[in-house]
Amino acid sequence: MQSRRAFLAGSVFAPAVLLGKTSYSWAEIEKMIARGDVKGKLSKADLPTPALVLDLDAFEHNVNKMVGFVKGKGRAIRPHGKTHKCPEIARRLVAAGAVGACAAKLSEAEVFAQAGIRGLLITTGVVGPYKIERAVRLAKLAPDTIFCVDNIKNANDLNEAARAAKIKLNIAVDLWVSNRTGIMPGEPAVALVEAMQGLSNLKFTTLQAYAGGASHVTGFEARKKVSQEVMAKAVETRRMLERKGIACSHLTGGSTGTYNIDADIDGITELQPGSFMFMDVDYNRIGGADGNAVYGDFKNALTVFTTVVSKPNDDLAIVDGGLKAFSTDKPFPPKHKTDEGINYAFGGDEHGKITFARGANTLSVGDKAEFIIPHCDPSVNLYDKMFCVRGENVEAIWKVAARGMSQ
Amino acid sequence: MQSRRAFLAGSVFAPAVLLGKTSYSWAEIEKMIARGDVKGKLSKADLPTPALVLDLDAFEHNVNKMVGFVKGKGRAIRPHGKTHKCPEIARRLVAAGAVGACAAKLSEAEVFAQAGIRGLLITTGVVGPYKIERAVRLAKLAPDTIFCVDNIKNANDLNEAARAAKIKLNIAVDLWVSNRTGIMPGEPAVALVEAMQGLSNLKFTTLQAYAGGASHVTGFEARKKVSQEVMAKAVETRRMLERKGIACSHLTGGSTGTYNIDADIDGITELQPGSFMFMDVDYNRIGGADGNAVYGDFKNALTVFTTVVSKPNDDLAIVDGGLKAFSTDKPFPPKHKTDEGINYAFGGDEHGKITFARGANTLSVGDKAEFIIPHCDPSVNLYDKMFCVRGENVEAIWKVAARGMSQ
Numbered sequence: 145m146q147s148r149r150a151f152l153a154g155s156v157f158a159p160a161v162l163l164g165k166t167s168y169s170w171a172e173i174e175k176m177i178a179r180g181d182v183k184g185k186l187s188k189a190d191l192p193t194p195a196l197v198l199d200l201d202a203f204e205h206n207v208n209k210m211v212g213f214v215k216g217k218g219r220a221i222r223p224h225g226k227t228h229k230c231p232e233i234a235r236r237l238v239a240a241g242a243v244g245a246c247a248a249k250l251s252e253a254e255v256f257a258q259a260g261i262r263g264l265l266i267t268t269g270v271v272g273p274y275k276i277e278r279a280v281r282l283a284k285l286a287p288d289t290i291f292c293v294d295n296i297k298n299a300n301d302l303n304e305a306a307r308a309a310k311i312k313l314n315i316a317v318d319l320w321v322s323n324r325t326g327i328m329p330g331e332p333a334v335a336l337v338e339a340m341q342g343l344s345n346l347k348f349t350t351l352q353a354y355a356g357g358a359s360h361v362t363g364f365e366a367r368k369k370v371s372q373e374v375m376a377k378a379v380e381t382r383r384m385l386e387r388k389g390i391a392c393s394h395l396t397g398g399s400t401g402t403y404n405i406d407a408d409i410d411g412i413t414e415l416q417p418g419s420f421m422f423m424d425v426d427y428n429r430i431g432g433a434d435g436n437a438v439y440g441d442f443k444n445a446l447t448v449f450t451t452v453v454s455k456p457n458d459d460l461a462i463v464d465g466g467l468k469a470f471s472t473d474k475p476f477p478p479k480h481k482t483d484e485g486i487n488y489a490f491g492g493d494e495h496g497k498i499t500f501a502r503g504a505n506t507l508s509v510g511d512k513a514e515f516i517i518p519h520c521d522p523s524v525n526l527y528d529k530m531f532c533v534r535g536e537n538v539e540a541i542w543k544v545a546a547r548g549m550s551q
Numbered sequence: 552m553q554s555r556r557a558f559l560a561g562s563v564f565a566p567a568v569l570l571g572k573t574s575y576s577w578a579e580i581e582k583m584i585a586r587g588d589v590k591g592k593l594s595k596a597d598l599p600t601p602a603l604v605l606d607l608d609a610f611e612h613n614v615n616k617m618v619g620f621v622k623g624k625g626r627a628i629r630p631h632g633k634t635h636k637c638p639e640i641a642r643r644l645v646a647a648g649a650v651g652a653c654a655a656k657l658s659e660a661e662v663f664a665q666a667g668i669r670g671l672l673i674t675t676g677v678v679g680p681y682k683i684e685r686a687v688r689l690a691k692l693a694p695d696t697i698f699c700v701d702n703i704k705n706a707n708d709l710n711e712a713a714r715a716a717k718i719k720l721n722i723a724v725d726l727w728v729s730n731r732t733g734i735m736p737g738e739p740a741v742a743l744v745e746a747m748q749g750l751s752n753l754k755f756t757t758l759q760a761y762a763g764g765a766s767h768v769t770g771f772e773a774r775k776k777v778s779q780e781v782m783a784k785a786v787e788t789r790r791m792l793e794r795k796g797i798a799c800s801h802l803t804g805g806s807t808g809t810y811n812i813d814a815d816i817d818g819i820t821e822l823q824p825g826s827f828m829f830m831d832v833d834y835n836r837i838g839g840a841d842g843n844a845v846y847g848d849f850k851n852a853l854t855v856f857t858t859v860v861s862k863p864n865d866d867l868a869i870v871d872g873g874l875k876a877f878s879t880d881k882p883f884p885p886k887h888k889t890d891e892g893i894n895y896a897f898g899g900d901e902h903g904k905i906t907f908a909r910g911a912n913t914l915s916v917g918d919k920a921e922f923i924i925p926h927c928d929p930s931v932n933l934y935d936k937m938f939c940v941r942g943e944n945v946e947a948i949w950k951v952a953a954r955g956m957s958q
Contacts, residue, residue, distance in 0.1 A: 454732035
């Protein structure tokens with residue numbers, strides 16, 4: 145540390161006034177962050193705010209619990225990469241036992257593939273000549289990638305491109321089981337798969353059934369009923385195919401809200417949850433299988449760390465994280481990580497307004513405040529990196545390399 | 552074009568099936584986009600969706616109208632860069648007559664300064680030793696940068712750092728006039744400015760009064776009343792300072808919603824609107840000075856261009872832009888650019904659900920749909936670049952270089 149202080153004292157960027165307050169100058173911290181050389185050096189208080197912070201103990205607990213549970217049920221897990229957009233997390237999930245990673249879009253899958261992730265499943269159809277050209281290029285790099293299809297035109301386009309490139313594309317047929325994309329399960333889906341049997345450069349193996357309408361049903365029993373009902377349509381579609389002698393080795397679906405429901409449904413071979421690794425206020429509200437109103441199966445691992453930058457009056461503190469620092473699609477705000485008496489309300493693009501319940505700790509200019517995010521996926525998509533901590537120590541910086549990759 | 556087609560025919564990335572459908576392969580388009588070499592070559596239909604699209608004719612109309620109006624009233628304009636986060640736009644605004652650019656945060660200002668933009672005003676206080684170190688570094692690069700202060704502790708910290716660096720920092724005192732940050736106008740603000748008189752490395756010149764509570768009041772007369780009331784507090788604060796012999800050459804504030812109100816208030820020297828250049832659904836709803844319910848002073852220049860990727864049934868089309876492609880902080884959805892019978896509803900992180908009024912044009916898989924964004928600032932913050940078009944032709948690609956710079 146002495147040598148760093150000596151270096152600092154000679155830095156043109158280090159006003160003398162800062163010495164003694166902190167061990168490092170910003171000029172040094174900036175270089176550490178750029179290099180990712182932070183372990184044992186930086187604490188959370190050193191981070192430029194607003195900062196996306198991942199608690200590694202909670203994250204590892206969540207990963208081990210989910211992967212262990214799903215594998216214990218004899219199912220595969222291919223966690224959804226649209227939640228994390230982070231190749232390092234995809235790698236850790238595979239190391240923990242995942243068969244690969246889902247990607248919401250082609251451009252997200254491209255980032256994962258370039259980072260060496262395999263076992264990719266792109267959960268939205270790849271439509272139009274340019275994206276199909278990219279799909280072929282991706283399949284050459286990562287041949288086990290699975291592409292979703294929900295209409296015969298798109299299947300024909302993919303087949304022609306694959307034929308021209310002399311490759312085969314792995315295909316999942318995407319089923320509309322409640323709410324997102326896909327062809328209707330049952331006869332329409334079976335007819336599509338049958339029509340695809342003549343397309344020799346497509347290899348059908350999988351049905352995908354994501355039940356967006358089930359994942360956030362409040363109350364475990366109600367959620368179980370919805371998920372069992374909608375996923376039964378997918379299971380029946382798989383059985384219809386098999387009765388026709390068409391192999392369908394995989395049925396993938398499920399979410400953080402339904403993992404402990406869908407893993408008990410016969411015929412579902414693979415789950416693709418995402419939010420479990422981070423958790424958010426939204427999922428905390430759906431209720432657990434234990435009857436608890438707070439869904440506590442997984443720990444809140446992801447937060448946004450902010451600083452109070454203004455104190456217009458004694459009852460109001462303004463933090464530096466607003467509409468650009470948190471997801472805003474839910475009808476509830478970020479939640480203070482530890483103090484229920486500290487209330488956040490959005491205060492425009494750049495700020496949050498903090499008020500204090502009677503008896504709560506108040507906050508002054510320069511103080512930090514850490515908030516659990518309302519909805520993890522769109523929040524992560526606002527940041528280029530996440531700062532990974534154990535306790536107060538920053539242990540690593542992980543790039544959100546697929547941030548913005550919605551194409 | 553022939554030579555390009557010949558090149559394309561030989562490209563490993565160009566399946567023969569694509570020839571004839573489009574002039575270019577994706578491999579070629581990808582390179583053009585990377586180089587920014589698109590003028591006269593690409594059309595909107597070639598863009599990877601979801602894409603942020605700027606209509607240059609509408610943008611230039613908006614810039615010329617706003618700058619011309621404000622300068623015609625004898626006021627300066629320093630448009631807010633938190634709206635565009637794009638150095639090329641900041642340059643064009645200065646070329647049109649702006650005195651510089653506002654930046655919401657220090658990191659945003661750093662990007663503008665590094666791109667050569669001068670006349671910066673950072674509209675949020677710069678708090679804590681690391682950010683103050685960065686402020687000093689920024690002031691060395693761009694000495695005319697103005698920093699906002701709203702408490703004496705922060706003023707002392709800035710002064711000490713400036714003294715150690717042997718520079719002077721230009722200071723605005725930020726007033727809480729309705730809703731964001733700042734010290735209370737009147738006596739508290741005057742006392743802060745007086746206390747700063749002894750801080751020899753700070754140069755106070757400016758009061759800032761951003762009335763977030765005025766900008767979106769529906770109905771011009773109601774909005775005028777609110778803005779005049781709250782801005783009067785800022786004007787009176789300026790007069791109180793002058794009566795004490797303290798020079799305060801600038802009073803900056805105002806928004807797209809109040810530009811034609813605040814520019815008529817004596818004592819306001821400078822406006823800092825942002826949204827006017829793009830416009831959004833939110834501002835369209837506040838009503839115009841002409842009594843029209845639609846605020847039509849400025850044209851909708853900014854859209855998100857999407858593709859239909861799924862058609863679960865005849866009445867529902869799914870586009871590839873969802874919670875990660877549009878701002879979500881307003882209680883209304885994106886609005887189709889041209890067809891009022893095409894209705895968008897958010898369909899999760901990655902998708903939008905399109906339904907059709909009776910008689911409206913329907914959409915099929917592969918069709919494009921272009922939407923006006925609900926709220927421009929947080930939408931722009933989701934994209935690394937904007938595609939600038941005239942009509943259907945892509946003319947340029949501008950980097951949103953300060954995207955994500957909320958620190």
